[in-house]
Structure formats: C-alpha cells, structure tokens
Amino acid sequence: xxxxxxxxxxxxxxxxxxxxxxxxxxxxxxxxxxxxxxxxxxxxxxxxxxxxxxxxxxxxxxxxxxxxxxxxxxxxxxxxxxxxxxxxxxxxxxxxxxxxxxxxxxxxxxxxx
Amino acid sequence: xxxxxxxxxxxxxxxxxxxxxxxxxxxxxxxxxxxxxxxxxxxxxxxxxxxxxxxxxxxxxxxxxxxxxxxxxxxxxxxxxxxxxxxxxxxxxxxxxxxxxxxxxxxxxxx
Numbered sequence: 001x002x003x004x005x006x007x008x009x010x011x012x013x014x015x016x017x018x019x020x021x022x023x024x025x026x027x028x029x030x031x032x033x034x035x036x037x038x039x040x041x042x043x044x045x046x047x048x049x050x051x052x053x054x055x056x057x058x059x060x061x062x063x064x065x066x067x068x069x070x071x072x073x074x075x076x077x078x079x080x081x082x083x084x085x086x087x088x089x090x091x092x093x094x095x096x097x098x099x100x101x102x103x104x105x106x107x108x109x110x111x112x113x
Numbered sequence: 114x115x116x117x118x119x120x121x122x123x124x125x126x127x128x129x130x131x132x133x134x135x136x137x138x139x140x141x142x143x144x145x146x147x148x149x150x151x152x153x154x155x156x157x158x159x160x161x162x163x164x165x166x167x168x169x170x171x172x173x174x175x176x177x178x179x180x181x182x183x184x185x186x187x188x189x190x191x192x193x194x195x196x197x198x199x200x201x202x203x204x205x206x207x208x209x210x211x212x213x214x215x216x217x218x219x220x221x222x223x224x
Contacts, residue, residue: 042216099145104156
C-alpha cells in the first residue's frame with residue numbers, strides 16, 4: 001500500500017534466532033498494527049500502538065516484541081520463544097479511531113530454515 | 114464465540130453475474146464495517162466501508178448493512194475474472210476499540 005513500507009519481503013529464521021521485521025509509514029497515521037496470517041486463516045492481531053512510546057498486546061503477543069520510538073516506525077521482533085513463526089506478517093496503519101479503516105503494507109513472509 | 118464470521122467458500126460465480134458475499138458479526142455495538150480484497154500472496158486492499166444501515170455503492174461494488182440482523186454483505190456486479198480473490202470482512206469492536214477480521218471468503222469468477 002502506498003506510504004507503508006515493510007521489509008524484507010521474505011525472511012528466514014534459524015533455530016534460536018531473533019529476527020526483526022520493519023514497518024515504516026509516511027501517512028502521518030497515529031496508529032500502527034501488526035497482524036499474523038496463516039494459510040486459510042484470518043488476520044490475528046499481535047501488537048498495536050496508538051501513540052508513540054505506547055503499545056498494547058493483541059490476541060497472540062506471546063513470543064513477539066515491538067517498540068514505537070517514532071511515529072513513522074513500528075518494528076516487530078519475532079523471538080526464539082515463538083515456536084511456530086512461519087506465517088505472513090502484515091503491518092497496518094490507521095487513525096487512532098477504530099471507526100476508520102486500516103491500510104496495509106505489502107507484508108513479510110517469514111519461514112524457518 | 115467467533116466475532117466476525119464468513120463462509121470460507123469457494124464461491125464460484127459466472128463471469129458477468131452478481132457475486133454476493135456475506136458476513137455476520139457478534140458485537141451489537143459495532144458501528145463500522147470494512148471489506149478488503151486479498152489476492153493470493155498479496156496484502157489486503159480496502160475496497161469498501163460502511164457505517165449506516167442500507168446500501169452504499171461504489172462502481173460495481175455495493176456494501177449492504179443491516180444492524181438489526183447484524184450482517185454485512187458485499188455485492189459485485191458484472192463480475193470479472195480479476196475479481197477472483199479472497200474477500201475479508203472486518204468490523205470495529207465497540208467494546209475494545211479494535212477491528213476484527215473474518216477469515217475471508219474465496220471468490221472464483223468462472224470465465
């Protein structure tokens with residue numbers, strides 16, 4: 001989606017390794033979200049942030065960590081504690097008002113080596 | 114209890130016909146509803162949103178909302194092969210200010 005950049009597009013993780021997925025936006029949106037999508041499944045919320053230096057756990061936060069030091073950036077770290085990390089990870093942004101739609105980046109596909 | 118439910122499909126529709134996609138939601142206080150289209154291997158793309166009971170039209174797409182029955186639908190007129198995708202329904206959850214997504218309906222337009 002224009003204005004939301006996720007990198008890398010593909011990522012491979014070795015056993016015991018932490019990896020960080022990048023999400024940057026220039027839409028001046030206050031809220032940023034991380035979702036996980038497994039084949040044939042809907043989007044599950046991992047973490048979200050509605051303001052700089054603050055974030056909340058979503059439905060499946062275990063094994064993940066985030067930071068929100070800048071409005072434009074919301075990186076997601078998949079830690080070694082996440083035992084089944086293979087999935088499609090989607091970053092979304094929106095206004096802080098959930099009445100407004102969210103817009104998605106192109107996603108990062110993470111696989112285990 | 115599932116919060117946003119969709120039939121997973123696949124829903125097969127002949128080219129040129131109307132495709133009808135349905136979604137139900139559990140939070141009676143939800144006010145905002147969204148339809149996203151997701152092509153295989155790609156990220157979701159917003160195609161419609163609706164806040165008020167009734168119909169909202171945008172080109173070949175019409176979103177319908179019935180809050181009393183707690184369902185949302187998406188109609189695609191003059192279906193094209195390029196409409197073949199998974200369609201995700203999403204609803205704002207009034208009680209905790211989040212958006213919840215359904216698992217999506219796979220739509221296949223038959224040439």
